[in-house]
Amino acid sequence: MNTSSPSLQQIRTLDQSDPLAAKRDEFVLPSNTIYLNGNSLGPLTRGAQRRGHEVIEQQWGKDLIASWNQHAWIDLPFTSAQKVAPLLGADASQLVCCDSVSINLLKLLSTCLQLQRPRTIILSQEDNFPTDLYVAQGLQSMLGPGLCQLKTVAADELIGALDENIAVLFLTEVNFRNGDRHDIQQLTALAQNKGILVIWDLSHSTGVLPLHLDDWAVDFAVGCGYKYLNGGPGAPAFIYANKRHHERIEQPIQGWMGHKDPFAFDPSYKKGLGVAQFLTGTPAIVSLAILDSALDVFSDIEITTIYGKATALSELFLGLIKDADVLQELKLESSADPSLRGAQLAFSHSDAYGICRALNEAGVVVDFRSPDIIRFGFSPLFLRFEDIWLATQMLMKTLEDKTYLAEKYSRKLKVT
């Protein structure tokens, strides 16, 4: 390694002066693991561990049905959303936690198409996260081309494609593969100038990138509860709907929890106030309570501090590997400019899958993304700068030793 790279001693001073260093103790982390996958499934917090026990054993187990009132289960979609609000730069009255990102996108897309009639086109990006495209494709098949057409273009063609025929612009801020980051404020304003509504998928942003949805006058957004928010596997997602739309919205993915008075058992649907109408069925309370608790780790820190550390971690990673000969076979697919990427780095390699498996077995947990991407996520609440040094050491060793060529890595596991 070139002498211009920081030494381990220098790196340890970064940890000593890290304002987020104490946050690590709020997480349950397995030993001998460097977890560069908090962007895929965030780890368990100690608070969520306690809350899981509490909601299962104390609430459901002892208080049973009375818990809906006694432990305010009925309010959890809103109380959890209140904790997401500061991370989005949003007034909490515009947020609710429920269902999955896919289902919530369906709610928003169908709502936007209703609001925008006679416009019928959903504009998105060819390499948007696949589930986002699948939701729109399904809606198109359900409504038929007379009511809905999905149009996808390359990222650099988006601005040129914004015109008065487009009903809704539907994008993910941070690309799941390479981490490329859109300028939400600019694209939102350009779209709105053409009378287009904008839906942002913030799954790879929330909890790590600074967001100012209210200031940017974003129309709608969704995001994932289980990545940087650490809400647990398949945690409920959130929906943001700017309050200027609340009166006009008639969200059609209806269910009793979105009714203005669910326990009146009225045979006719009457939409709940504000974002309440985005609720559909009974929330998965155990998963939602765990998300609610996981969000508490954000209560005493600023998103700018988190983002600053995320950037410092990924820049350190790049600095540590830039002069290693053996690493020249990895091609950086993410922007080298941290302001143009999310809190992740993607590298391509023809043996990416084997390298990921070998790293994971060595305790450096990273993601493979088909066909040839190794993805490193920099979730700043539990990662130390020293972890980055250790991870790059292991990466270099893996590439030198070529352990990734082992036969056992040739067959892909079901989930990659």
Place this chain on the structure above:
Amino acid sequence: MNTSSPSLQQIRTLDQSDPLAAKRDEFVLPSNTIYLNGNSLGPLTRGAQRRGHEVIEQQWGKDLIASWNQHAWIDLPFTSAQKVAPLLGADASQLVCCDSVSINLLKLLSTCLQLQRPRTIILSQEDNFPTDLYVAQGLQSMLGPGLCQLKTVAADELIGALDENIAVLFLTEVNFRNGDRHDIQQLTALAQNKGILVIWDLSHSTGVLPLHLDDWAVDFAVGCGYKYLNGGPGAPAFIYANKRHHERIEQPIQGWMGHKDPFAFDPSYKKGLGVAQFLTGTPAIVSLAILDSALDVFSDIEITTIYGKATALSELFLGLIKDADVLQELKLESSADPSLRGAQLAFSHSDAYGICRALNEAGVVVDFRSPDIIRFGFSPLFLRFEDIWLATQMLMKTLEDKTYLAEKYSRKLKVT
């Protein structure tokens, strides 16, 4: 009480000879509580308690993202469904657990409308469970009257309303209020004779009533995980799709988990095999794992045994109260013929809400259903015959003492 009612001693012999008596030990039940609300939120099983701890602390906490493969999280929608299959009389290849009842109904209704074009009418019952009606109303508003119209009729007008204009008949077997039970086999056959597809909501049936979906050639069904299945608050629901439809189905509520190869990150949706296409977003794994474990209590018992005890419990209840003068002010709203009702009894009373609150405070947990219904649920895996005696004693005492008139019960809680 009339001497023709069984004595407590006689009732205790029923418990002694109950083949399900030992099942009670598999549940965590609070002391001093008689829980006649297992039809609304089933109690925690000891297995689910352990599994909750395991999935949170051992799997998510220690094995993190690797758990998707290592602990087969990815298969949970199917492995849990395999345990539901025998309760439905269904081959497991037709079942998957995911999302909520409301979302799953939306999947089925939109699928059926696609299959049935040019038919556009959804036929349901005026007093179907409200969320079922809301889902259909929302779909109608989304698709417009050219593609979808909801028609509702009274229960006794359903058969007469079946004609060649109807796309789908959409009913709940057991009415949530009075427990009235439809004849699934008869209605399914009558509808199919007119080329109508049938969707059954089995939320108040599954786990307590004998079902033979395959033998009855039912087209589609959904059901709730948190009532008689004891899967926990907001547990995932299930979907049944008869295999004769699998090839033709193009389920439009799409998401990556329903793709035939989710981790290929293909920009175009290609439906998963069979019922896999009914998956949408990432499943709420903690809630799903708990449901999966809760279902294990059914592994060594027959549904006919469960149903037999449910009937015996509700008949005992009716027998114990039939001669009590003070109870004559309660009007039985359920059928007196157990073969015509589900595992519940509903009574109307002008002070129903106060009576429910007073009973609940006295440890007899029952449900209020607006506007004037007291609902008693007979979930046979943890209830003893003696509990029925104690519950009726408390009911009589409450009505005699008129404790339900207390000021504190005059204001309704948020969740009733």
